[in-house]
Amino acid sequence: xxxxxxxxxxxxxxxxxxxxxxxxxxxxxxxxxxxxxxxxxxxxxxxxxxxxxxxxxxxxxxxxxxxxxxxxxxxxxxxxxxxxxxxxxxxxxxxxxxxxxxxxxxxxxxxxxxxxxxxxxxxxxxxxxxxxxxxxxxxxxxxxxxxxxxxxxxxxxxxxxxxxxxxxxxxxxxxxxxxxxxxxxxxxxxxxxxxxxxxxxxxxxxxxxxxxxxxxxxxxxxxxxxxxx
Ligand code: HEC
Ligand code: HEC
Numbered sequence: 001x002x003x004x005x006x007x008x009x010x011x012x013x014x015x016x017x018x019x020x021x022x023x024x025x026x027x028x029x030x031x032x033x034x035x036x037x038x039x040x041x042x043x044x045x046x047x048x049x050x051x052x053x054x055x056x057x058x059x060x061x062x063x064x065x066x067x068x069x070x071x072x073x074x075x076x077x078x079x080x081x082x083x084x085x086x087x088x089x090x091x092x093x094x095x096x097x098x099x100x101x102x103x104x105x106x107x108x109x110x111x112x113x114x115x116x117x118x119x120x121x122x123x124x125x126x127x128x129x130x131x132x133x134x135x136x137x138x139x140x141x142x143x144x145x146x147x148x149x150x151x152x153x154x155x156x157x158x159x160x161x162x163x164x165x166x167x168x169x170x171x172x173x174x175x176x177x178x179x180x181x182x183x184x185x186x187x188x189x190x191x192x193x194x195x196x197x198x199x200x201x202x203x204x205x206x207x208x209x210x211x212x213x214x215x216x217x218x219x220x221x222x223x224x225x226x227x228x229x
Contacts, residue, residue: 027116028120031110035052035054036054036055036056036057037056037058038060038127044199050087055080056197056198057127058127059129060124062128062129062133063182064183065181065182066121066122068181069117069124070117073111074112076110079177081170082106082170083105083107086101089101089105089106100170133185133186133189134185137189141214143215143217143218144215144218147218148219150216150219151219155208155216160172160203161174161175162176163223164225165225175223178220178223179221179224182220187221190203191213191217192213193205
């Protein structure tokens with residue numbers, strides 16, 4: 001067992017060993033900050049992105065669906081096949097053409113009790129910094145027949161994002177559960193300008209038209225596959 005998974009197990013144990021009442025309000029600030037930024041980092045840097053142990057949660061209230069949070073925190077599944085930073089977990093394929101993930105380098109996420117998951121989700125939903133995500137920006141119109149083509153073929157999203165369970169891309173979070181996990185206005189804002197969320201994130205600004213972004217968001221909102229391989 002490597003030290004990362006040992007640490008994760010210890011972290012998970014800490015949750016179950018904590019005396020019940022004392023910690024609900026302190027949950028995020030005492031447990032989750034070990035791996036997640038719950039306030040906007042004071043200094044953005046490439047080092048921070050490379051070294052962070054989990055994705056940023058400081059805009060969680062503008063990003064996630066609360067119901068998904070409550071369920072996932074009790075029963076976390078993989079969203080990023082390589083964990084917080086896939087580069088640390090990737091091993092080059094034998095023919096050097098296909099990268100694969102060294103699963104031993106990806107620690108399981110700490111699991112919360114139902115009560116803690118509910119409390120954590122409530123605290124996370126309160127994290128909504130002004131100006132990052134515009135409420136109502138996604139018009140909610142159907143994506144039309146071109147939307148899945150845009151996603152899979154024309155705009156290259158599937159070179160980094162899995163569109164169904166078991167797909168190969170490793171560098172971006174899976175998007176086949178995006179409709180359950182993410183708020184449409186967040187998807188739109190993130191696609192439009194990922195660097196606004198962090199100047200060093202490696203999701204590129206793709207220069208999409210507004211019409212394409214509306215369609216892509218509608219399409220992703222329909223993807224609610226929670227099934228895992
Ligand atoms: C040992 C480090 C660690 C700790 C402690 C930890 N997390 Fe995480 N968390 C991660 C990693 C790594 C991921 C990415 C998992 C993935 O994408 O498959 C993650 C993902 C998440 C996500 C999904 C984020 C997204 O963008 O999809 C949420 C929500 C979350 N964590 C909440 C919490 C909460 C709440 C706590 C405290 C109770 C917590 N985490 C404690 C490492 C940690
Ligand atoms: C070069 C690889 C790459 C391409 C191409 C790409 N993405 Fe991403 N995308 C990423 C990475 C990496 C992240 C996560 C960044 C982070 O957490 O800092 C991301 C994050 C996202 C998110 C936020 C999801 C989340 O859970 O945080 C959405 C939505 C998204 N991408 C949509 C798209 C769409 C739609 C396309 C095609 C139009 C696309 N992406 C193309 C790499 C890519």
